[in-house]
Amino acid sequence: MSFKPITHVLFDMDGLILNTEDLYTLGFQEIASRYGKNFTFALKCQIMGQQTAEFAASIIEALELPLTVNEFILEAEKIFNELFPTSTVLPGVEKLIRHLSKCKIPIGLATSSRKETYEIKTTNHKELFDLFPYKTFGSSDPDVKKGKPFPDIFFVAAAKFPDKPNPDKVLVFEDSINGVKAAHSAGMQVVLVPDPRLDRSLVPEATLIVNSMEEFKPELFGLPPFED
Structure with a gap:
């Protein structure tokens, strides 16, 4: 397999950097259970990557x-x-x-979360997230008109890099179907690190699929390899 070399990297957060997708499942099921409903994995796949108001409306409609x-x-x-x-x-x-x-590769965060919920999620991980000089919060940023699967968030996030890279020079890391579709629509390569339950045939737009970030090799995309 050969991939186009890239110069900039964007990371999703929920379910990709942090295990917050598991926490979302717990929370949404708690609400659903109050009304005798089940928050299914299929519904979860539908809403992953959506902005706050979007996923709320989707769950309300699906579960009545x-x-x-x-x-x-x-x-x-x-x-x-x-x-x-x-x-x-x-x-x-x-x-x-x-x-x-460390290798001075420009990196940015592109999360559908609101700024307020980002602060709560990263309470115990401030040092790690301080490594991101550029952050985009989809549910708070007025420039992000539509949530994933629309490409808005990745265009906005990439525009924050001072040298304004072309989309084909940007690599995105995602964990959701909507996120992959959004990155692909933005003209960017995208590495998918999915929930093991996800049917991978549903994400043909993914440039590469890995079971865990531990499997990723930076040199595949022209990035410096790990030193160890």
């Missing part, structure tokens, strides 16, 4: 919950304010981020 979008968000916030500070960094991710930072 007697809640407004604002009511759902408020209930979810109560749960996640307790869950998110317990988040952990997923295998292989910290090694890659520190490696790219």
Whole structure:
């Protein structure tokens, strides 16, 4: 397999850097259970990468919950304010981020999260996330008009790099179907690190699929290889 060499890297956060997708599942199921409903993995795949108001509306509609979008968000916030500070960094991710930072490869964060929830999720990981000089919060940034699978967030995130790279010079790391579609629509190569339950035939747009970030080899995309 051969891939185009890249010069800049963008990272999703939820389910890619942090295990917060697992926490989202717990929280959404807690709300769904109050009404005798089940938050399924299929529904989870549908909403992953969406902005806050978008995924709230999607869940309400799919599960026929007697809640407004604002009511759902408020209930979810109560749960996640307790869950998110317990988040952990997923295998292989910290090694890659520190490696790219040390090698002076421009890196940025492109998360659909709001700035406020980002702060809660990263409570115990400030040093790691301080390595990202450029951060884009899809649900807070007015320039991100539409959430994933639309490419807005990746265009906005890439534009924050001072040298304004062409999309084909940017590599995106994602864990969701919507994220892969968004990056592909932006004209960027994308590495998918999916939930093991995900049907990989649903993401033909992925440039490369790895089971864990521990499997990723930077040199495949013209990046400096790990030293060890």
